[in-house]
Amino acid sequence: MALMKASAFNLRDKFGDWWDGANSAQRTVFRIVLIGIFYALPMLNNPIIDTPETSFSSVLFYPLIMFSLMAVGLNVVVGKSGILDLGYVAFFAIGAYTHAVLSIHTPLNFWEILPFAMAFAMLAGVILGLPALRLRGDYLAIITLGFGEIVRIVAVNTEAIGGAAGLTDIPGPTSILGIEFTVMDPRPYYWLTLTLLLLVIWGVIRLSHRKPGRAWEAIREDEDVAEFMGVATLKYKLWAFIIGGAVGGLAGAIYASQIRSIQPELFTLNLSIMILACVVFGGMGNIWGVILGAVILGYAPEKLRFLSDYRIIFFGLLMVVMMNIRPNGLMPRKKREHFQEKSK
Amino acid sequence: MDFSILISDFWSLGLDGLVVGAIYALISLGYTLVYGVLRLINFAHSEIFMIGTMAVYFVVLQFGFTGYEDPLPLIKFIGIFLLFATVAAIVSGGSAVLLEIVAYRRLRNMGASRLSSLISAIGASFFLVEVFRKISDSKNLDFPRLINKDPFFTVGTLYLSADKVLVLVGATIIFLILNRIINHTKLGMGIRAVSQDERTAILMGVNVNRIISYTFLLGGVLAGVGSAFYMVFYETTKANVGFLVGISAFTAAVLGGIGNVRGALVGSFALGLIQQYTSAVLGYNWRDVVTFVILVLVLLVKPTGLFGEALQKARV
Amino acid sequence: MSKKLLEVQDVLVNFGGVTALNKVNLHVSEGEIAALIGPNGAGKTTVFNIVTGYYTPTSGRVIVDGESVLGLRPYQIARKGLGRTFQNIRLFGDMTAAENVATAADSLNKSGLVGSLFGGPRSRRDEAASMEKAHELLRFIGLDHRALQMAKNLPYGDQRRLEIARALALNPKVLLLDEPAAGFNPQEKIELGELIRKIRDRGFAVLLIEHDMSLVMDISDRVSVLDFGQKIAEGTPVEIQKNQRVIDAYLGVAEDAS
Ligand SMILES: Nc1ncnc2c1ncn2[C@@H]1O[C@H](COP(=O)(O)OP(=O)(O)O)[C@@H](O)[C@H]1O
Ligand SMILES: [Mg+2]
Numbered sequence: 001m002a003l004m005k006a007s008a009f010n011l012r013d014k015f016g017d018w019w020d021g022a023n024s025a026q027r028t029v030f031r032i033v034l035i036g037i038f039y040a041l042p043m044l045n046n047p048i049i050d051t052p053e054t055s056f057s058s059v060l061f062y063p064l065i066m067f068s069l070m071a072v073g074l075n076v077v078v079g080k081s082g083i084l085d086l087g088y089v090a091f092f093a094i095g096a097y098t099h100a101v102l103s104i105h106t107p108l109n110f111w112e113i114l115p116f117a118m119a120f121a122m123l124a125g126v127i128l129g130l131p132a133l134r135l136r137g138d139y140l141a142i143i144t145l146g147f148g149e150i151v152r153i154v155a156v157n158t159e160a161i162g163g164a165a166g167l168t169d170i171p172g173p174t175s176i177l178g179i180e181f182t183v184m185d186p187r188p189y190y191w192l193t194l195t196l197l198l199l200v201i202w203g204v205i206r207l208s209h210r211k212p213g214r215a216w217e218a219i220r221e222d223e224d225v226a227e228f229m230g231v232a233t234l235k236y237k238l239w240a241f242i243i244g245g246a247v248g249g250l251a252g253a254i255y256a257s258q259i260r261s262i263q264p265e266l267f268t269l270n271l272s273i274m275i276l277a278c279v280v281f282g283g284m285g286n287i288w289g290v291i292l293g294a295v296i297l298g299y300a301p302e303k304l305r306f307l308s309d310y311r312i313i314f315f316g317l318l319m320v321v322m323m324n325i326r327p328n329g330l331m332p333r334k335k336r337e338h339f340q341e342k343s344k
Numbered sequence: 345m346d347f348s349i350l351i352s353d354f355w356s357l358g359l360d361g362l363v364v365g366a367i368y369a370l371i372s373l374g375y376t377l378v379y380g381v382l383r384l385i386n387f388a389h390s391e392i393f394m395i396g397t398m399a400v401y402f403v404v405l406q407f408g409f410t411g412y413e414d415p416l417p418l419i420k421f422i423g424i425f426l427l428f429a430t431v432a433a434i435v436s437g438g439s440a441v442l443l444e445i446v447a448y449r450r451l452r453n454m455g456a457s458r459l460s461s462l463i464s465a466i467g468a469s470f471f472l473v474e475v476f477r478k479i480s481d482s483k484n485l486d487f488p489r490l491i492n493k494d495p496f497f498t499v500g501t502l503y504l505s506a507d508k509v510l511v512l513v514g515a516t517i518i519f520l521i522l523n524r525i526i527n528h529t530k531l532g533m534g535i536r537a538v539s540q541d542e543r544t545a546i547l548m549g550v551n552v553n554r555i556i557s558y559t560f561l562l563g564g565v566l567a568g569v570g571s572a573f574y575m576v577f578y579e580t581t582k583a584n585v586g587f588l589v590g591i592s593a594f595t596a597a598v599l600g601g602i603g604n605v606r607g608a609l610v611g612s613f614a615l616g617l618i619q620q621y622t623s624a625v626l627g628y629n630w631r632d633v634v635t636f637v638i639l640v641l642v643l644l645v646k647p648t649g650l651f652g653e654a655l656q657k658a659r660v
Numbered sequence: 661m662s663k664k665l666l667e668v669q670d671v672l673v674n675f676g677g678v679t680a681l682n683k684v685n686l687h688v689s690e691g692e693i694a695a696l697i698g699p700n701g702a703g704k705t706t707v708f709n710i711v712t713g714y715y716t717p718t719s720g721r722v723i724v725d726g727e728s729v730l731g732l733r734p735y736q737i738a739r740k741g742l743g744r745t746f747q748n749i750r751l752f753g754d755m756t757a758a759e760n761v762a763t764a765a766d767s768l769n770k771s772g773l774v775g776s777l778f779g780g781p782r783s784r785r786d787e788a789a790s791m792e793k794a795h796e797l798l799r800f801i802g803l804d805h806r807a808l809q810m811a812k813n814l815p816y817g818d819q820r821r822l823e824i825a826r827a828l829a830l831n832p833k834v835l836l837l838d839e840p841a842a843g844f845n846p847q848e849k850i851e852l853g854e855l856i857r858k859i860r861d862r863g864f865a866v867l868l869i870e871h872d873m874s875l876v877m878d879i880s881d882r883v884s885v886l887d888f889g890q891k892i893a894e895g896t897p898v899e900i901q902k903n904q905r906v907i908d909a910y911l912g913v914a915e916d917a918s
Contacts, residue, residue, distance in 0.1 A: 078459075082457075082459055084459055084462055084463070086466065131640060131643075131644050132640075134644070135643055135644075135647070137458050137459065137462065138384060138385040138387075138458065138462055139385070139598075139643055139647075141385075141387070141462055141466075142385060142387075142591075142594060142639075143639070143640060143643065145591075146591060146636040146639060146640075147636075149587075149591075149632070149636075150632070150633055150636050153629070153632060153633055154633065156629075157629050157630070203777055206776070206777055206779070207773065207776055207777055210776040210783070210787055211766045211769075211771055211773075211776050211783070211786070211787065211790070212773045212776050214755070214759055214762060214763045214766060215763065215766065217752065217754070217755055217759070217763075218752050218755070218763045221752040221753060221754060221755065222750055222752060224714070224734075224750075225746070225750045225752070226752075226763070227733065227734040227735045227738075228712055228714075228734050228735075228738055228744055229735075229738060229743075229763055229764040229767065229826060229827075229829075229830065230735050230738040230739045230764055230766075230767025230768070230830055231735055231763065231766075231767055232735050232767075233735065236773075239773050269587075270470070273466070273470050276463070276466075277467075280463055309478075310474070310478070312470055312471075312473075312474040313471055313474040313475055313478070315467075315470065316466075316467045316468065316469070316470035316471030316472075316473075316474060317467065317471050318467065319463055319464065319466065319467025319468075319470075320446065320447055320464050320467040320468050320471065323451060323456070323460045323461075323463050323464035323467070324450050324451065324464065327451075327456060327457075327460045333754075337756070337808060337809050337810055337813070
């Protein structure tokens with residue numbers, strides 16, 4: 001294991017060197033090939049990667065790509081800004097319920113609903129964030145924990161949205177670009193999610209390298225000092241929350257459109273904790289790390305029977321162990337430093 | 345919404361509020377004590393309480409009650425109660441010490457960020473809940489009725505029953521003992537010293553790691569005793585029983601002013617009363633929503649709670 | 661008399677029972693290096709925490725360039741023109757030296773998050789300006805060769821100087837330095853003195869908290885002395901050195917304090 005880690009690191013640095021040296025044409029080719037591989041993944045048909053319960057392409061949609069999307073969203077909050085949000089599932093639930101309610105009760109179709117799902121989740125982010133983000137980290141954690149649970153309790157107790165029984169017969173997305181979204185075939189949902197995930201990654205990376213990214217990082221490092229250096233900390237924390245919320249809402253809407261029936265019980269704290277575990281395990285703050293975390297933690301319990309029964313036990317333990325021995329995760333956020341000679 | 349119930353059941357709701365408040369108090373003291381020495385919310389404290397209820401359940405199971413017996417005579421009941429309360433106190437106290445070692449100590453000594461400690465504690469919390477979910481097979485573990493709960497004393501709408509008297513009297517005794525420990529023992533002085541100023545405490549020769557361990561122990565023991573009262577009063581437990589009880593106890597600690605022992609007591613009784621009266625009006629389903637709203641409001645409007653000193657900002 | 665850029669008027673601060681500042685009056689004028697000295701625990705750092713908005717005084721006023729800043733958040737006060745360093749170095753350790761400085765420089769432009777996401781012309785311009793400013797300041801402070809190294813990996817002395825560069829990125833009207841020479845050897849102290857003069861010559865007024873008397877006396881135009889939260893003297897370095905109250909309260913103790 002230790003050996004594997006060491007060689008992974010070398011690979012990473014080698015790759016970094018190559019990437020730094022590559023010209024833009026080489027980089028573009030690399031990106032296209034990589035993205036192409038990801039789009040082609042559901043075509044892989046191999047019993048080795050199928051899981052006992054379902055086919056690989058089904059697992060690919062849920063949990064792999066769904067967890068990845070949510071982990072990338074949560075990472076903006078937890079990893080980039082250092083805000084511990086334990087109620088992330090609430091945004092996912094809001095997105096799912098938005099799609100369910102609007103698609104059942106209005107003539108809007110999935111594509112028209114998506115912006116609403118994101119907007120409602122963002123609004124929830126503001127409503128929760130404006131008060132909560134003024135508080136210190138551990139209070140914030142407990143408030144978000146409570147919020148995640150309250151959203152579920154409210155859903156259980158509100159008959160208008162189905163109460164404890166939830167909502168059924170939720171329409172799926174209408175076909176687009178000649179691709180049909182059926183109940184039987186998870187692949188179109190995977191492609192859809194992958195496309196959106198790539199967009200989200202693009203946006204997050206862009207922000208990370210600019211003013212907002214620096215502000216988030218400064219807040220994570222030392223919030224007081226960030227404020228002394230003129231960073232409007234509340235504003236940037238709120239933005240992190242809103243962006244995380246929007247991504248969560250997006251994921252929820254897609255999820256609801258695929259499984260076609262939702263109940264409050266799908267949106268328990270355990271889901272928040274699983275996504276948090278993906279972020280922590282993969283490497284807080286490193287977008288590739290958290291995706292790796294989501295893929296491993298999503299796949300392992302599906303593939304390995306003994307893990308699936310003890311999933312949360314395993315995830316909880318993992319969080320304790322990771323914090324103690326490798327707090328920065330499997331693939332830590334790490335800037336490649338450049339050394340220069342002193343110019344004098 | 346039904347306000348008339350407030351009038352008709354005013355006294356009995358109040359009594360229940362105090363009983364529930366006494367149980368919350370025993371748990372919220374753990375949050376407050378640990379917060380005092382670590383300046384950190386112990387997220388897994390609710391699971392320390394849960395483990396206590398499990399210990400109580402297990403002990404009582406050994407007696408082979410079926411749940412259909414006649415209630416025990418008072419003396420015998422008190423004997424059994426003392427037994428399982430002691431076991432719960434030991435088990436919860438031990439678990440709390442272990443938790444501190446596994447989830448907090450190394451991180452603290454490494455100087456890790458608060459975020460790391462929080463995540464570690466949350467991981468531990470979920471780990472424990474799920475372990476007990478497996479052990480209990482996700483079932484509610486129902487507890488036999490050990491004591492006659494029929495009211496033995498009635499004035500108007502106030503019905504006094506043995507279990508409620510037990511909780512109120514028992515908790516009061518514990519609070520008096522705790523008061524002595526904190527104000528009149530070396531351990532209490534150590535805890536207060538570390539709570540006030542860790543650096544000075546170190547200079548004064550206080551072994552901070554040891555004080556922190558004892559603080560977890562004390563908080564765990566109190567939660568264990570609380571779990572014994574809880575089981576007598578509610579007669580059921582389950583793996584995630586700690587979540588909502590924990591949120592309530594934590595809210596009570598914040599309401600009273602986290603870090604302040606007297607505040608935890610007052611906050612707990614206040615919250616117990618508020619919960620009983622509001623659930624009577626709004627319906628029991630909304631009890632936890634009300635609790636949560638109270639938590640948020642207190643944190644926003646007066647984060648220092650009723651008795652808390654001004655929360656100090658980190659010194660720059 | 662030149663314009664007062666920072667004024668502290670009758671400021672009273674209580675921490676629990678402790679009176680950390682008792683009706684203190686101070687000011688910093690355009691183009692000057694003012695020094696604030698006093699034994700440990702005298703309340704010097706508290707002055708910085710008050711003027712930068714971290715604490716609110718029990719009573720009194722703080723005025724930056726003619727405007728009261730009481731009640732403003734620290735980031736707003738920073739943008740109005742107060743940049744500070746810290747007695748215990750507090751850099752953004754996992755960010756590069758250039759990013760540390762750029763973060764402060766960012767706060768002077770109005771680019772928002774949406775602009776950064778879609779890369780409008782303004783955000784592009786602002787982004788370039790922040791980076792340019794960061795590199796210019798690193799050059800000024802002699803750290804350009806460290807630009808792409810992580811702050812936490814810099815040598816101690818460079819970290820202290822990086823804090824100064826970061827504070828300068830705010831274009832402060834007054835630069836607040838909290839014991840910048842702590843841990844420096846005599847040669848480094850001399851270089852620091854020159855650097856502070858250079859900063860003043862670039863047009864930034866400086867308020868310096870420092871224990872090293874030869875440095876303070878060498879570069880300051882005016883020295884104020886705090887003792888137990890009370891201002892006990894103010895004057896030119898020569899006057900302060902001769903002041904009996906200061907000698908009693910402070911200079912005897914200062915030799916072993918650091
Ligand atoms: N946040 C705080 N809470 C309580 N007391 C404080 C706080 N900050 C400073 N003090 C007290 O105020 C006094 C002045 O401290 P400080 O300004 O740091 O002194 P100096 O910088 O001159 O050494 C000291 O007695 C210190 O203990
Ligand atoms: Mg100081």
